[in-house]
Amino acid sequence: MPRKAARLISAAVAALAVIGALSAPGGAAAAAPAEVAAAPAVVPPLQNWSGGSGQFTLTRRSRIVVDGAPGSRLVTDARTFADDLASLGVRRLPVVAGGTARKGDIEVTERGNVGEGFGIDVTRDSVRLSGDGPTGAFYAEQSVEQILKTSDDHASLPVGATRDTPAQRTRGLMVDTARTYWSVESIKQTIRQLAWTKFNTLHWHLTDSEFFRLDLPGYEGLAAAQSYTPADLRAVQDYAARFHVTVLPEFDIPAHATAMSKYRPGLRWDCASMNAIIDTARVDPGFTVDI
Structure with a gap:
């Protein structure tokens, strides 16, 4: 075989070998792209993953x-x-x-x-x-x-x-312990759940018409049987601070104040329209404090 023809045949064989390597299973051209990790399941969902x-x-x-x-x-x-x-x-x-x-x-x-x-x-x-x-x-x-x-x-x-970055500056939950008492441990568990999902505020509703939930020294008889002592308040606040949660206490006055005006009637209005009837289905004297 002439030398020039042999060189052409060799070149063609080499080219076919390269093409075969690229198209064969496992070859560079057939390699599957690396699997990209999907955004992990997080609450709230991660942005810009x-x-x-x-x-x-x-x-x-x-x-x-x-x-x-x-x-x-x-x-x-x-x-x-x-x-x-x-x-x-x-x-x-x-x-x-x-x-x-x-x-x-x-x-x-x-x-x-x-x-x-x-x-x-x-x-x-x-x-x-x-x-x-x-x-x-x-x-x-x-x-x-x-x-x-x-x-x-x-x-x-x-x-x-x-x-x-959180979309809202204040992300909170209100718990109404004025109407229904929550144990300190239950409040702490709620705070931990808030932090877990990146909430930053606990709105703590402490007083209402039904009950006054603060057992304050010097005001015996004002607080309900199940109430929170100053030590309880400090324990909740310290626990919340540990998990970057701000406690926002609420004293629901001047209205929703029957528990206070029952304890001290002098807080009530002299005006009957402000003191006696809220609506036709409920008589609730002292509902609003005369500020």
Whole structure:
């Protein structure tokens, strides 16, 4: 065979080999794209989730590394984060203040801004949680807790990133303990549920026409049999502060004040139209305080 023809045949064979490699199963052209992680199920849903491929998995050497000094709010919240993870079935992670994050760690930091915005950045090797301030970092931790709780092994997070900011400045729930008494423990459980879903306000309705629920020193007989002492109020407020929830107490006056005017009739109006009848179906003297 002439040498030139042999060279042409060799070139054609090589070209066919390349085409075959690209089109064969497992070849570069036939490789399926890496699966992109969907946004994890979090309440409320994460905004602007950008999924990657693969997952991060906690190891025996994993830690929570905080960019903050011992005793700072960021470190205090990280210890709560570690306690929560342990209660959810995740192994307890040591909290390191001011250390350098390494492979397998969860890093927590804040950007020193104003607001409750937060970021979550997950790679195969590490997790970085950031907040505009301590509350934002806390919300990032709550999201991670929810993801780990629902993962099959309670140790894995999908690779991806999000930047999230609450749409409403005040996100609250009102509990009416004036009409129906709630135990302090029940109120604390509600506060924890609020923080879990990034609510930041507990509106605490303490007094109404039916009952006055504050057992105040010097006013014996004013409070209902089931009421809250000053120590109870402090316990609820301190617990709420731990989870970035503000307690908004409500004293429902000058109306809805029958419990007060019954205790001290001098608070009532002299005017019959303000003192006797609210509507045709209800006689409720002293409903409105004469301010």
